[in-house]
Amino acid sequence: MVGFGWSMQGMREAMVLVFVAIWSSSKATSTWWRGDSDEAWDNCLSWRLGVEANNIRAWRTVPPECSAHVEAYMVRGQYQRDVALIVDTICAYIDSIDLSSDGLDAWILDVDDTCISNLFYYSGKRYGCEPFDPVGFKTWALSAKCSAIPDVLRLFVKLIAKGFKVFLVTGRDEDTLGQATIRNLHAQGFFAYHRLILRSGAYKGQSAIVYKSTVRKQLAEEGFRIWGNVGDQWSDLQGEYTGNRTFKLPNPMYNIP
Numbered sequence: 180m181v182g183f184g185w186s187m188q189g190m191r192e193a194m195v196l197v198f199v200a201i202w203s204s205s206k207a208t209s210t211w212w213r214g215d216s217d218e219a220w221d222n223c224l225s226w227r228l229g230v231e232a233n234n235i236r237a238w239r240t241v242p243p244e245c246s247a248h249v250e251a252y253m254v255r256g257q258y259q260r261d262v263a264l265i266v267d268t269i270c271a272y273i274d275s276i277d278l279s280s281d282g283l284d285a286w287i288l289d290v291d292d293t294c295i296s297n298l299f300y301y302s303g304k305r306y307g308c309e310p311f312d313p314v315g316f317k318t319w320a321l322s323a324k325c326s327a328i329p330d331v332l333r334l335f336v337k338l339i340a341k342g343f344k345v346f347l348v349t350g351r352d353e354d355t356l357g358q359a360t361i362r363n364l365h366a367q368g369f370f371a372y373h374r375l376i377l378r379s380g381a382y383k384g385q386s387a388i389v390y391k392s393t394v395r396k397q398l399a400e401e402g403f404r405i406w407g408n409v410g411d412q413w414s415d416l417q418g419e420y421t422g423n424r425t426f427k428l429p430n431p432m433y434n435i436p
C-alpha cells in the first residue's frame with residue numbers, strides 16, 4: 180500500500196509538472212487558453228494604448244481588424260468611464276486653485292469630441308477605419324446633431340461656476356461652420372463661455388499645433404492665465420503656451436496632426 184501511495188503521489192506530481200511545462204511553453208509562444216480572436220482583440224488594446232500615450236503617431240486610420248474593438252470601447256461604457264475619471268481628476272485640480280479677482284483666470288476646451296461628440300458620425304465610418312472625409316464631416320457638422328459629452332458638460336458648468344473664463348478653441352472653419360457650431364454648442368448646454376475661437380482665414384493651412392499655439396499665445400498676451408487645457412487630440416495640448424496643466428481625453432477614432 181505504501182508503494183501504491185507513493186506511486187499515486189508521484190503520478191500527481193508528474194501531472195502537475197506536465198501541466199506546468201505545457202502552461203509555460205504555451206505562455207511563451209502563444210495563448211492556448213484563449214482563441215486567436217482574443218489575441219487580436221488584445222493587440223487592438225495595445226494599439227489603442229499606444230495611440231493614447233502618443234507612442235504611435237501620424238496614424239491615419241484605425242487598423243481594419245480593430246474596428247469592432249474601437250466600437251466596443253466607444254459604445255459599451257469604457258470610453259464614458261475613462262472620460263468620467265479624467266473629469267473627476269480635473270475637478271480635484273480645479274478645487275485646489277484659488278482664483279484671482281482680476282478676471283484673468285482662464286481655461287481652454289477643445290470642441291469636437293471634447294465638448295460635443297462626433298461618435299454618431301464615426302459610427303458610419305467604421306469607427307475610424309475609413310479615411311477622413313472632409314466634405315462628409317462638414318455636412319455632418321452643419322447638421323448640428325453632435326451631442327454633448329455629459330462629463331465634459333459637467334466640467335464646463337463647474338468651470339463657469341468657479342469663475343474661470345472658458346475659451347472654446349476649435350480648428351473648425353470659422354466662415355463655413357461658425358454659426359452651426361454656435362447653434363450646436365448652445366443646443367447641448369454650452370452657454371456662457373467667454374469666447375469661441377474658430378479657425379479664421381489667417382490660419383488656414385496651418386497645423387493644429389501651430390494654430391492653437393498662436394491662439395493661446397494671443398490669450399496670454401491679453402493677460403489670461405491658462406490654468407487648464409483639455410482636448411481629445413495631442414495637437415490640442417502640444418506646442419507653446421499649453422497651460423499650467425493639460426488633460427488628454429481618449430479618442431481612438433481619428434488623429435489630427
Ligand SMILES: [Mg+2]
Pocket residue numbers: 289290291292293410411412
Ligand atoms: Mg477635438
